[in-house]
Amino acid sequence: MVIIFSVLMGAGVFVLTWAVGQEAAPELFLAVYMDILEFTLLIALGLLFYTLGLSFPLNAFLCLAVFVLGHSFDEAILSFIAIGRFGSPWHKTFIEIVSYLFPNFDIFNFRLDIVHGAPIEIKKIIYAKTYWFFYVAAVLTVSALVYNRKDI
Amino acid sequence: MTLLIKKRFIIAVVCWLAAVSINYADRLAYPLEFKEEIRFVLQKEVVEILSLGHRGLAADILFIQTIIHSGSLVWKPLTYQFDSEWSYRMMDTVTSIDPRYLTAYLFSGMGLVHGPKDVHLARPILERGMTNFPQNWELPFWIGYHYYVYLEDYEKAGEYFWRASQYPEAPDTFLSLMLSSLKKGGRNEMAILVLKRLIDTTDNEKVIQVYRKQIVRLENLEMLQKAADYYIQSRGREPADLNRLVAEGFMSAIPDDPMGKKYIWDAEKNRVTITE
Numbered sequence: 001m002v003i004i005f006s007v008l009m010g011a012g013v014f015v016l017t018w019a020v021g022q023e024a025a026p027e028l029f030l031a032v033y034m035d036i037l038e039f040t041l042l043i044a045l046g047l048l049f050y051t052l053g054l055s056f057p058l059n060a061f062l063c064l065a066v067f068v069l070g071h072s073f074d075e076a077i078l079s080f081i082a083i084g085r086f087g088s089p090w091h092k093t094f095i096e097i098v099s100y101l102f103p104n105f106d107i108f109n110f111r112l113d114i115v116h117g118a119p120i121e122i123k124k125i126i127y128a129k130t131y132w133f134f135y136v137a138a139v140l141t142v143s144a145l146v147y148n149r150k151d152i
Numbered sequence: 153m154t155l156l157i158k159k160r161f162i163i164a165v166v167c168w169l170a171a172v173s174i175n176y177a178d179r180l181a182y183p184l185e186f187k188e189e190i191r192f193v194l195q196k197e198v199v200e201i202l203s204l205g206h207r208g209l210a211a212d213i214l215f216i217q218t219i220i221h222s223g224s225l226v227w228k229p230l231t232y233q234f235d236s237e238w239s240y241r242m243m244d245t246v247t248s249i250d251p252r253y254l255t256a257y258l259f260s261g262m263g264l265v266h267g268p269k270d271v272h273l274a275r276p277i278l279e280r281g282m283t284n285f286p287q288n289w290e291l292p293f294w295i296g297y298h299y300y301v302y303l304e305d306y307e308k309a310g311e312y313f314w315r316a317s318q319y320p321e322a323p324d325t326f327l328s329l330m331l332s333s334l335k336k337g338g339r340n341e342m343a344i345l346v347l348k349r350l351i352d353t354t355d356n357e358k359v360i361q362v363y364r365k366q367i368v369r370l371e372n373l374e375m376l377q378k379a380a381d382y383y384i385q386s387r388g389r390e391p392a393d394l395n396r397l398v399a400e401g402f403m404s405a406i407p408d409d410p411m412g413k414k415y416i417w418d419a420e421k422n423r424v425t426i427t428e
Binding site for chain 2 (some may be wrong): 015074075077078079082100101104107111112115116123125127128130131135137138141142144145148149
């Protein structure tokens with residue numbers, strides 16, 4: 001469902017930019033693809049919460065919290081760099097460490113680069129894809145582990 | 153712990169560490185940088201369709217977007233400027249699709265005003281808020297405040313403060329500000345009423361004395377102004393000074409100021425004022 005909706009939405013935006021902006025932007029589908037990776041990672045986390053036996057509302061809340069958190073770290077670090085006067089360097093280091101431990105959804109965000117017409121390096125795409133692969137693998141393995149222990 | 157579980161656990165940890173390392177490598181290769189956010193405003197009709205009837209939710213989302221833009225400027229470099237055109241178009245959409253969103257009206261008047269240009273953009277939204285919330289004193293207060301602080305139009309400021317003060321829930325805390333704008337705007341009769349209200353708010357005799365003296369001064373100013381207006385009407389020109397009003401029989405004498413100042417004719421402002 002996520003894939004279908006994302007592709008449909010991407011196609012809609014593609015057609016709109018083509019019709020209104022008189023310019024085809026196939027790179028939009030890269031952003032859609034990355035969004036799909038992002039959502040599948042979120043679904044994997046939801047599955048992990050499910051195996052932990054959490055109720056649906058708590059599961060949904062945690063998914064939303066992880067999503068917001070995963071999209072806030074880059075901005076949080078930037079704000080620490082920019083403000084300087086707020087918080088100590090220790091705060092910044094703490095945020096940086098936490099941002100590595102939690103899923104970083106901003107790694108899949110290619111939208112701004114595409115909108116601003118910035119070149120997108122293959123290396124960056126590879127980073128995002130391998131990150132997705134390993135994180136999903138880790139989460140699903142833990143889920144399987146928890147689920148199997150439950151069966152025993 | 154069986155061997156299979158151990159193996160799976162190790163696989164999970166290794167995968168997670170690999171993901172963390174990739175994230176670290178990505179940040180080393182592509183250090184974080186500020187990027188201009190994407191800003192556009194959808195037409196109200198389009199927002200209504202996309203909201204699928206959840207107008208309040210759609211208004212909330214657009215409102216949060218505007219707050220984030222405005223709030224993030226606190227820590228972003230100075231090259232990132234507040235986009236008032238976009239922000240007020242967003243707030244216009246927010247308040248159009250959810251006309252009962254009082255916080256949005258108030259935020260338009262308080263949080264988004266950064267300079268005189270924003271005052272003109274905020275005013276239609278606040279005016280709409282005044283129509284939808286006819287009993288709310290804060291909305292006219294903020295329009296008055298903008299006129300006072302940013303545009304220095306004390307007459308208009310006084311008018312809006314006066315409107316705000318007429319609501320039963322309006323606090324007395326802004327009476328002094330209102331008094332200042334009314335006095336600066338030459339609205340002496342209104343200022344006298346405010347002073348009378350201020351007298352009711354205090355038990356301090358010394359303060360009451362000062363207020364009473366101010367009332368006498370404003371009554372004198374009002375009387376002199378009326379005489380000067382009559383002089384202009386009759387003679388077709390402004391009086392060179394206030395003594396002309398006495399000399400030509402428009403007044404019997406120039407009253408004494410209760411605080412020892414002198415009343416003068418200000419040709420620039422075209423009204424009677426006091427010496428500094």
